[in-house]
Amino acid sequence: MDKVKQKDLILYSGLIILGLAAPFLFPGFKVQLTILCVLIVLAMTWNLQGGEMGYNTFGNILFYGLGMYLTASVQVGMFFPLAEWTESGGEKTFVHTTSQYFQGMGVGLLVAALVPTVIAGAIGYAILGLRGHYFAICTLGLGIAAGEIAGGIEIIGAGQGFTTPPFPKDIVDPGARGDFFYFLSFVLLIGTFVFIKWIYGSRFKLILNAIRDNEDKAEAMGIQTMKYKIVGWMVSAFFAGLAGGIMGGLIGYIDSTDVAFDGREMGVFMVLMAILGGKGTLWGPVIGATLFHFLKEGFWTLILGWQYVALGVLIVVIVIYFPEGLMGWLREKYPERFGEVIDEKDRKAQVELK
Amino acid sequence: MDFLIFKAPILMVQASLDGILLGILFALIAYGMALQWGVMNIINIAQGDLVILGGYIAYTMYLAGIHPAWGVIVSPIIMFFVGWALYKLVINKVVDRDLFISILATFGIAIIFQQLMNFIFGADVVVAQSEYGTTMLFDNSVTLPNSKIFSAVVSILYAIALVIYMKKSRLGRAIRATAQNARAAKILGVDTEKVYAATFGINAALCGIAGALIAITLTLHPYVGLPYTVRSFMIVIVAGLGNLPAVAISGMGLGLFEEFADYILGTEFRIGAVFMLLVFILVYRRFKLSKKREYLK
Numbered sequence: 217m218d219k220v221k222q223k224d225l226i227l228y229s230g231l232i233i234l235g236l237a238a239p240f241l242f243p244g245f246k247v248q249l250t251i252l253c254v255l256i257v258l259a260m261t262w263n264l265q266g267g268e269m270g271y272n273t274f275g276n277i278l279f280y281g282l283g284m285y286l287t288a289s290v291q292v293g294m295f296f297p298l299a300e301w302t303e304s305g306g307e308k309t310f311v312h313t314t315s316q317y318f319q320g321m322g323v324g325l326l327v328a329a330l331v332p333t334v335i336a337g338a339i340g341y342a343i344l345g346l347r348g349h350y351f352a353i354c355t356l357g358l359g360i361a362a363g364e365i366a367g368g369i370e371i372i373g374a375g376q377g378f379t380t381p382p383f384p385k386d387i388v389d390p391g392a393r394g395d396f397f398y399f400l401s402f403v404l405l406i407g408t409f410v411f412i413k414w415i416y417g418s419r420f421k422l423i424l425n426a427i428r429d430n431e432d433k434a435e436a437m438g439i440q441t442m443k444y445k446i447v448g449w450m451v452s453a454f455f456a457g458l459a460g461g462i463m464g465g466l467i468g469y470i471d472s473t474d475v476a477f478d479g480r481e482m483g484v485f486m487v488l489m490a491i492l493g494g495k496g497t498l499w500g501p502v503i504g505a506t507l508f509h510f511l512k513e514g515f516w517t518l519i520l521g522w523q524y525v526a527l528g529v530l531i532v533v534i535v536i537y538f539p540e541g542l543m544g545w546l547r548e549k550y551p552e553r554f555g556e557v558i559d560e561k562d563r564k565a566q567v568e569l570k
Numbered sequence: 571m572d573f574l575i576f577k578a579p580i581l582m583v584q585a586s587l588d589g590i591l592l593g594i595l596f597a598l599i600a601y602g603m604a605l606q607w608g609v610m611n612i613i614n615i616a617q618g619d620l621v622i623l624g625g626y627i628a629y630t631m632y633l634a635g636i637h638p639a640w641g642v643i644v645s646p647i648i649m650f651f652v653g654w655a656l657y658k659l660v661i662n663k664v665v666d667r668d669l670f671i672s673i674l675a676t677f678g679i680a681i682i683f684q685q686l687m688n689f690i691f692g693a694d695v696v697v698a699q700s701e702y703g704t705t706m707l708f709d710n711s712v713t714l715p716n717s718k719i720f721s722a723v724v725s726i727l728y729a730i731a732l733v734i735y736m737k738k739s740r741l742g743r744a745i746r747a748t749a750q751n752a753r754a755a756k757i758l759g760v761d762t763e764k765v766y767a768a769t770f771g772i773n774a775a776l777c778g779i780a781g782a783l784i785a786i787t788l789t790l791h792p793y794v795g796l797p798y799t800v801r802s803f804m805i806v807i808v809a810g811l812g813n814l815p816a817v818a819i820s821g822m823g824l825g826l827f828e829e830f831a832d833y834i835l836g837t838e839f840r841i842g843a844v845f846m847l848l849v850f851i852l853v854y855r856r857f858k859l860s861k862k863r864e865y866l867k
Contacts, residue, residue: 272670343849345856349613349669350866353803357848360796364842374838484677491674524685531678535671536663 232406239398246394250466252509253401257408257459258482259489259501261452264412266487267495268421269448270428271344275355277483278362279336279453281476283328283460285372288380288470290327291320302373314384321465328461329454336453340446347431356479363477378470397466404462408455409502415451416498424448428496484531492534494543503542580711585829587714593825594722595783597818598729599798600805602776608811609749609769610665612672618798619683620774624649624781625790626691629698632785638698641782642724646775653774657767665766680795687792698785721783728779732772733814745769797841804848807855807866 239246258280265271292301296310312320339358346354372378383393415421423444426434435441460476470476477483485508493504511530516523538545546553603617614620627648628641660679664672702716736742747755748765756762780798784790805824809816824847831843852866859865 272673342853342856345860345865346852347865349673350807350852350856352670352673353613353800354849354852357800357845357852360800361842361845361849364845365839368836368838368842480681484681487674521689522685525682528678528680528682528685531681532660532675535674535678536660539667539671 235402235405239395243391243394246391246398247466248509248513250394250398250401250462252506253398253405254459254463255485255489255509256502256505257401257405257455258486259493259505260408260412261455261459262486263490263495263497263501264415264424264448264452266490267497267500268424268428269445270431271347271445272349272352272487273355273449274352274479274483274487275343275358276452276456276486277359277477277479278355279332279456280460280463280482281359281362281366281472281478282332282335283457284464284470284476285366285378286331286457287321287324287328287461288378288464289372290324291317291381291465294320294323299371302371302378312381312384314386317381317384320381325458325461328457330457332453332457333450336450337446340449341442344442344445344449359477359479359483363473363479366477367472373470374472377472377475380464380468380470382468397462401459401462401466404455404458411451411455413498420444420447484527488531488534491539491541494541494545494547497541497543500541500543507542580708581833583708584712585833586826587712588718589826589829590822591714591718591722591825592787592828593822594725594818595780595787595821596798596801596805596824597821598725598776599780600802600809600817600821601729601732601814602773602780603799603802604806604809604811604813604817605745605776606769606773607806609745610661610766611669612661612664613669613676613803614773615673615676615799616680616683616795617676617773617777617802618795618800619680619687620649620653620777620795621781621784621798622790622792622795623652623683623687624774624778625785626687626781627778628782628785629691629696629790632698637700638782638786639700639720641698641785642728642779645778645782647778649778649781650771650775653771653777654767656774657770661770662763662766680799684792684795691790691792693792695789695791697789700786715787717786721787724779724783728776729814729818732776741765741768797844800845800848804844804851808851 238249242249258276262273262276265273265276289298291312292298292310295312295316301310343351343354343358366372368374383396387393423434423439423441426437426439427441427445431441464470464476467475473480489505489508490501491504492508493502494500515526519526540548599617599621603614606612606614624641624645627645628638631641631644632638656679660675661672664675700717700720702720705714705716705719706712707714736746744755744760744765745768747758747760748762748769752762755765781790801824805817805820808820808823824844827847828840828844832840835843855866
């Protein structure tokens with residue numbers, strides 16, 4: 217047991233050192249690394265619903281988009297009139313000082329974490345009462361409706377988008393902006409990972425699994441399934457909101473359907489990343505997101521113009537041929553590594569049955 | 571109430587007529603959805619994109635100088651084979667599996683279709699002019715494009731033809747038998763694989779008809795497929811599988827809702843209202859069923 221812990225310690229400290237050193241090792245890829253952190257967070261939080269609880273949601277994009285709009289709105293609204301900002305295209309008329317920028321960002325991120333959590337709790341009772349594909353379609357509708365509605369609201373820029381406050385000009389170091397967003401997202405990633413790892417060692421995870429395997433039986437065993445489903449969704453909303461807030465600041469421009477409530481891209485990406493890595497595992501989404509990001513960035517430029525066709529083919533191939541993902545495949549191949557003991561007699565019986 | 575529609579009640583007549591004619595079209599797409607859902611137990615997210623593809627077939631004919639109304643005959647024939655090919659390539663691998671897999675796989679297909687249509691036909695909003703003129707009613711205060719009346723009539727004719735075909739023909743009976751019990755049908759000698767392919771083909775053909783009609787009456791754009799999918803999904807969950815009169819009625823209801831939402835909320839919220847209605851219908855049914863300690867299946 218001690219040996220395993222030592223191994224884990226080396227692994228984790230190695231990863232943290234790698235994460236801290238990454239922006240200095242690859243200064244040209246800071247933005248990509250930031251996006252990678254956000255993608256991993258989104259995949260891990262999606263996995264909490266889709267993988268552990270068996271509720272395949274397309275709706276986590278709702279919290280991501282909300283977080284994005286909230287952070288930017290608070291950051292602007294704290295110091296300047298929001299309506300004038302969006303109308304004039306923002307940065308031309310009003311300029312944030314350095315301290316205003318960071319204060320606004322801090323409060324904005326706080327709001328972006330809390331409000332989606334509260335909303336997830338509020339709508340959770342109604343939405344999570346749906347099951348299976350009805351839940352999937354309902355959340356799909358929710359995400360797209362949010363995008364369409366946000367695209368009609370004047371004060372947050374409506375169809376023409378919302379320019380987030382630019383990074384303060386007083387900071388002359390050209391790499392500062394990239395470093396700031398990278399470390400922000402890296403801290404978020406570590407926070408998410410630690411929290412979800414803690415969930416994996418808790419009774420909460422077992423209850424989520426019970427809901428996935430058979431909700432009616434779980435309820436019959438006296439588990440208040442609805443309570444746990446809502447809490448699980450709130451956890452996802454918390455981290456997805458933060459991820460959205462960081463992403464909004466990084467991109468610098470929010471569009472209702474192409475950036476914030478981007479169900480066609482980000483909303484599907486998170487599902488795909490979790491499935492690619494193996495849903496229902498701790499490391500699956502992390503590996504899946506990393507692999508997906510490399511694939512995407514590697515091929516996107518090569519096949520420019522055809523990237524969506526490639527994405528569609530990728531979705532179809534992954535879903536049909538690798539529904540268990542990378543971790544599922546490894547598990548099948550090396551069950552001992554995952555702490556599974558296979559009884560030889562049992563295996564033979566299985567083979568005979570086939 | 572400060573809305574234009576309440577000040578000028580004649581607009582209500584306009585909205586109702588528009589809504590009902592549009593709703594008949596939606597019902598046709600929804601019937602295809604119900605067919606494949608009932609028979610093959612898959613939810614096809616690419617349904618709307620099949621519709622748009624069918625529309626672009628009519629539009630291509632229009633560009634070639636043929637009257638786009640002929641699209642309602644040509645488009646379903648082409649789309650039947652598109653559907654058949656799609657079944658053989660992808661859908662047959664998701665039929666017996668979890669519904670979420672079919673949702674995701676068809677989502678992938680939808681993305682491919684959207685992008686290919688974007689390449690071939692461009693990202694502009696297009697419309698195929700039928701030049702059927704308009705009918706004026708009530709002292710010229712209600713305008714009704716004849717193309718909308720044409721589309722409703724064609725939809726109804728095709729729906730009746732399909733119902734008769736499903737009742738009388740050998741394939742129709744095989745499809746209904748497979749929907750009831752695929753295993754039993756297989757034992758009794760029905761080639762279910764072929765039935766599935768034909769079902770998906772018929773569904774695609776229905777989408778082709780609807781698309782050709784949309785090309786004449788509304789507008790086409792590569793990325794507007796998903797709202798049609800959601801509309802047909804909504805109609806099916808309200809009406810149930812395989813209940814054609816209910817499908818027609820809820821289709822018209824949806825059309826009415828949309829036209830009134832358009833007037834009251836504004837055009838920019840029209841699609842948003844459709845998606846919100848989906849959420850509300852699902853949540854409403856969930857609360858109604860949860861009183862009996864049941865859930866939507």
